[in-house]
Amino acid sequence: MSFQALPLNNGAKIPFMGLGTWDIRNATSVVEAALDAGYRMIDTAVLYGNERECGQGILNWLQKDPVHHKRKDVFYITKLWNDQNGYSNAKNAIHECLNKVSGLEYIDLLLIHSPTEGKRLRLETYKAMQEAVESGIVKSIGVSNYGEGHIDELLSWDGLRVKPVVNEIEVSPWCMRQELCDFTKSRGLQVIAYAPLSHAYRINDPDAVSLAKKKGVSSAQILIRWSIQKGYIPIPKTKTISRLAQNLDVLSFELSQAEMAQLDHPEVHDPSDWDVVHCP
Numbered sequence: 001m002s003f004q005a006l007p008l009n010n011g012a013k014i015p016f017m018g019l020g021t022w023d024i025r026n027a028t029s030v031v032e033a034a035l036d037a038g039y040r041m042i043d044t045a046v047l048y049g050n051e052r053e054c055g056q057g058i059l060n061w062l063q064k065d066p067v068h069h070k071r072k073d074v075f076y077i078t079k080l081w082n083d084q085n086g087y088s089n090a091k092n093a094i095h096e097c098l099n100k101v102s103g104l105e106y107i108d109l110l111l112i113h114s115p116t117e118g119k120r121l122r123l124e125t126y127k128a129m130q131e132a133v134e135s136g137i138v139k140s141i142g143v144s145n146y147g148e149g150h151i152d153e154l155l156s157w158d159g160l161r162v163k164p165v166v167n168e169i170e171v172s173p174w175c176m177r178q179e180l181c182d183f184t185k186s187r188g189l190q191v192i193a194y195a196p197l198s199h200a201y202r203i204n205d206p207d208a209v210s211l212a213k214k215k216g217v218s219s220a221q222i223l224i225r226w227s228i229q230k231g232y233i234p235i236p237k238t239k240t241i242s243r244l245a246q247n248l249d250v251l252s253f254e255l256s257q258a259e260m261a262q263l264d265h266p267e268v269h270d271p272s273d274w275d276v277v278h279c280p
């Protein structure tokens with residue numbers, strides 16, 4: 001599979017999909033296997049407790065074939081947790097994040113995990129994130145679980161010097177968030193779609209299964225393809241090494257408009273976990 005990428009608003013590129021790593025305990029071996037299978041983006045977070053292991057998986061892969069495996073071809077995402085909000089807290093936390101993966105030399109994309117801590121702490125955190133870009137230890141910054149009001153707040157902030165490049169939010173056929181996705185994209189941010197497989201709760205949905213049979217793929221591949229055709233960047237998680245290649249093999253088939261519509265459930269709002277996009 002060839003490496004495919006989408007543009008970010010700062011001129012950088014982001015892979016068309018990535019590997020989610022929440023709840024992956026043996027992340028070093030899974031991440032290394034994912035890169036072997038052709039993944040080029042890894043999504044972790046302070047919350048997941050596996051940044052060090054994810055970084056080690058990337059380093060193992062780089063060291064395995066230094067001629068062909070280059071740092072610039074891997075996109076490493078991490079996120080500051082809620083209790084790391086605030087200017088000096090965040091500044092320290094960013095250095096800790098980098099120290100855990102020091103062999104990677106920089107973080108490709110750093111996100112504020114959620115907007116729950118209130119306006120003052122959100123903007124202070126973002127100030128520290130901007131400075132990390134300016135000092136070169138982080139290449140791009142963005143937000144996660146931000147609603148329209150939070151994005152407006154940030155884009156109209158007089159301290160804004162480094163634009164956010166993405167909003168990472170839960171999106172699947174049962175949590176479509178069409179307005180928020182459209183709004184996010186209209187403001188120049190890419191949508192990273194988390195829980196694209198609905199955390200597996202709806203993976204046996206009859207429409208997904210019947211389309212999977214028709215196309216000769218799995219229902220997971222159908223859901224990942226749906227996300228890509230919607231214009232999002234899905235980050236499905238699997239800790240099962242035998243599923244890695246299958247989940248990435250989503251560029252060899254297409255869903256028609258009618259098939260996309262068959263999967264859409266705009267009337268359902270069933271997030272797999274927290275839902276904080278409307279918090280004050």
Ligand SMILES: NC(=O)C1=CN([C@@H]2O[C@H](COP(=O)(O)OP(=O)(O)OC[C@H]3O[C@@H](n4cnc5c(N)ncnc54)[C@H](OP(=O)(O)O)[C@@H]3O)[C@@H](O)[C@H]2O)C=CC1
Pocket residue numbers: 019020021022023043044113144145168169193194195196197198199200203218220221235236237238239240243246247272273
């Ligand atoms: N920013 C945020 O607030 C959040 C970010 N995230 C990010 O998004 C990622 C993905 O979301 P997540 O909640 O993990 O859920 P996903 O929608 O990615 O679903 C993961 C589940 O699907 C199963 N699965 C994966 N592939 C297949 C397959 N081919 N066939 C059958 N089952 C499959 C996995 O099982 P198994 O692993 O056993 O193979 C796991 O149980 C997270 O890991 C994290 O990186 C998630 C939630 C919140």
Ligand SMILES: O=C1Nc2ccccc2C1=O
Pocket residue numbers: 022045047273274
């Ligand atoms: O991957 C994640 N799963 C979660 C569950 C609750 C809160 C945050 C998260 C994640 O970031």
